[in-house]
Amino acid sequence: MVACAPDRGELWRHANVARALGSPFVAAVLEAGERQLVRAPRTAALIRDWPGDPRRDAVAMRFNAALHALARHGRLPALSALYANQHDDFDGAIGAAMVEQDDVIAVSMRDMPQTNEVGRSAAIAAALMVARRQFGLPFALLEIGSSCGLNLNLGYHEYDLGGVPAGVTGSSVKIAPAWSGGNPPPASIEIVTARGTDLNPLNASDPCMRDRLLSYVWADQPHRARRLEAALALALRHPPRVDHADAVTWLSARLEDGQPAGQCSVVFHSMVLQYLTERDRHAVASTIRHAGARASADRPLAWISFEWTALRDQVELRLTCWPGGQTRVLATCHPYGEWIDWRL
Numbered sequence: 001m002v003a004c005a006p007d008r009g010e011l012w013r014h015a016n017v018a019r020a021l022g023s024p025f026v027a028a029v030l031e032a033g034e035r036q037l038v039r040a041p042r043t044a045a046l047i048r049d050w051p052g053d054p055r056r057d058a059v060a061m062r063f064n065a066a067l068h069a070l071a072r073h074g075r076l077p078a079l080s081a082l083y084a085n086q087h088d089d090f091d092g093a094i095g096a097a098m099v100e101q102d103d104v105i106a107v108s109m110r111d112m113p114q115t116n117e118v119g120r121s122a123a124i125a126a127a128l129m130v131a132r133r134q135f136g137l138p139f140a141l142l143e144i145g146s147s148c149g150l151n152l153n154l155g156y157h158e159y160d161l162g163g164v165p166a167g168v169t170g171s172s173v174k175i176a177p178a179w180s181g182g183n184p185p186p187a188s189i190e191i192v193t194a195r196g197t198d199l200n201p202l203n204a205s206d207p208c209m210r211d212r213l214l215s216y217v218w219a220d221q222p223h224r225a226r227r228l229e230a231a232l233a234l235a236l237r238h239p240p241r242v243d244h245a246d247a248v249t250w251l252s253a254r255l256e257d258g259q260p261a262g263q264c265s266v267v268f269h270s271m272v273l274q275y276l277t278e279r280d281r282h283a284v285a286s287t288i289r290h291a292g293a294r295a296s297a298d299r300p301l302a303w304i305s306f307e308w309t310a311l312r313d314q315v316e317l318r319l320t321c322w323p324g325g326q327t328r329v330l331a332t333c334h335p336y337g338e339w340i341d342w343r344l
Helices: 010-020 024-039 041-048 059-073 077-083 090-100 102-109 118-135 150-156 207-215 222-237 247-257 278-293
Strands: 139-144 158-161 164-167 178-181 191-198 241-244 264-270 301-308 315-322 326-333 339-342
Touching (some): 024 059, 077 090, 118 315, 139 247, 150 222, 278 301
Parallel strands (some): 139 191, 139 264
Antiparallel strands (some): 326 339
């Protein structure tokens, strides 16, 4: 059944984004979801009356993940068959799922997105190589918005960064983004400590948490799902340390602690700032800059940001280093790290 939604809203808008990012399947899911919203009053009301910015809050991706989770669970055969490419009746399968599981979809969408995309760690690793060349020191990592903490394990991954090898040869987690532009400087990624925080940290050993993360992987990009599963298995062998705390309070405490001489503290985050309030975004930046003012040659500080620009027209990889406080845009990147255009 094809229903007609009265307006082309947030799901339709993000369908165009998904298609541009290489996922025609997710685009079709969102378009069908927009058409079928009239059959799911609770979900429709949630999207219509969303209290914040639906783009910043990734409302469409929450909807897509809710449907993907239902398909993965297998209790809706037509929906599972659609996700398995066994038919292409998007409106029929999605409309029926929305009628039957309206409450479930709406409740699921209230939870914060949890992608924890390990593909982004290639960009973070490249930025660390630049900082290593500058300071020549090992790193103490501090991540805000860590989710399951998979990117805290970036030192255990193997990378091909435009032909420049990095990380651990033979790792079960291999990341080789499409690369353009110049190359990062060859340098070791030596990590002494790694610690993160999240308002809702996920446990890699919890099957429900693993399923939630996998539901956020786009269904027509199985290589990302395989890489995520490898990263989750790695996290069982090397459990990341993720504290349950808000970013501002936690980061202020960690940076006040300081670090031993001979280490470079690194604050990093990827696709996190959009979920913070404007006040908290300013507080995070102020906290980092305040710590940077205390940095010295034997106790430097680096800030690595993998985030949308203010206009949300591209994702930039930025590196700021202290002493000095110089900020460089190292690259523009695919939101999930699928490609990196190196600018340095």
